Amino acid sequence: MSPPPSDRRPKSPDRAGCDRQSGAAVITAMLLVAIVAASASSLLVSMDAWIEHTELARDKAQATELGRNAITYARLLLATDARNSASDTLLEDWARELPPLRHEGAEIKGRIADLQGRFNLNNLRHASGVIDEQAYDAYLRLLTVLGLSPELADTLADWLDADDSRRAHGAEAADYAETRQNSNGIGRPLTNTGELARIRGYTPAIVARLQEHVSALSGIQAVNINTATPEVLSALQPGLSLSAARALADTRRTLPFRDAADFRTRLNDPSLPNSLIPISAASAHFLIQVTVDRGRARSRVLSLVKRQNDTSLPRILWQSIL
Secondary structure (H helix, E strand, C coil), X not given: CCCCCCCCCCCCHHHHHHHHHHHHHHHHHHHHHHHHHHHHHHHHHHHHHHHHHHHHHXXXXXXXXXXXXXXXXXXXXXXXXXXXXXXXXXXXXXXXXCCCEEECCEEEEEEEEEHHHCEEHHHHECCCCCECHHHHHHHHHHHXXXXXXXXXXXXXXXXXXCCCCCCCCHHHHHHHHXXXXXXXXXXXXXXXXXXXXXXXXXXXXXXHHHCXXXXXXXXXXXXXXXXXXXXXXXXXXXXXCHHHHHHHHHHCCCCCCCCHHHHHHCCCCCCCCCCCCCEECCCCEEEEEEEEEECCEEEEEEEEEECCCCCCCCEEEEEEEC
16 A cells, blocks of 8 residues: 655755744844843943942042051050159050941051150161170170070171171071172161071071061161160160069069169169160150051051151151051
8 A cells, every 4th residue: 555645845945944044043142142141241240340440449549548647646555654654664655556446338447556665776886887886785785684695696797888898608608698789778777677687697587576676767776765676775784684674574563664874774684784885764666557447448657757846747767558
């Protein structure tokens, strides 16, 4: 038997062409929808990133402005203290580290450090560029108290000495000479303690160990005996052991030193020689440190200020915004 005739008729060429065009149109439409959706998604992501960037920039700007305002407040505090007291001690308002403050959605932390409570490394160098032997001896004593190599005093003195003299020996001296020849800042005072990292032997660990006890201020600066660490007190005063310096520092909590003469009286040993470097009961150089957190932004403002002889705001010597 022959198969039954089929009900389907062969498509004409025109009909087949129409179906293909219709299918292509559907695919094209789907691709367009996908492209539009992807573009919209990308646009939304870009907008979110732009909004996030804008908010972060706004928070950073506001945090920085609050940091600057906090610096101004700290300067006012130091000016007020100068009007009320002839000495500077750890019992005064400027020396107290306050708990974090909250203002307009921001958290503000700050402290004031007396840099004259530290050993000024530039005291090793006279204005003429010659090394001060007494200050050099005091620095040697400080290194010994801190358990550090005395060779560090030699390499620092070589770095500061304007006449290109050599105190370090052997390989130390050879390495130093090569470094000095290739450096532009040697034979001049240090501008900050960070420069110690450029000097032979001053590893990051050693610089961190020294940080609490040393500073790099312009010129010869007296050490404030009311704010100096016991290690610095022991270093500057021959015959004063670290344990005795700690005991002496404890007395400052109730009875700060009035002046250098009061310090010598309370040593209870008139046979001791004078201190190796100048001492005082007052300070002029302070480091103000402020950190502001607002949203996801953080601003850190550091300012070195010098208090004037009058009652005006302390002068900003340098300021850094991080």
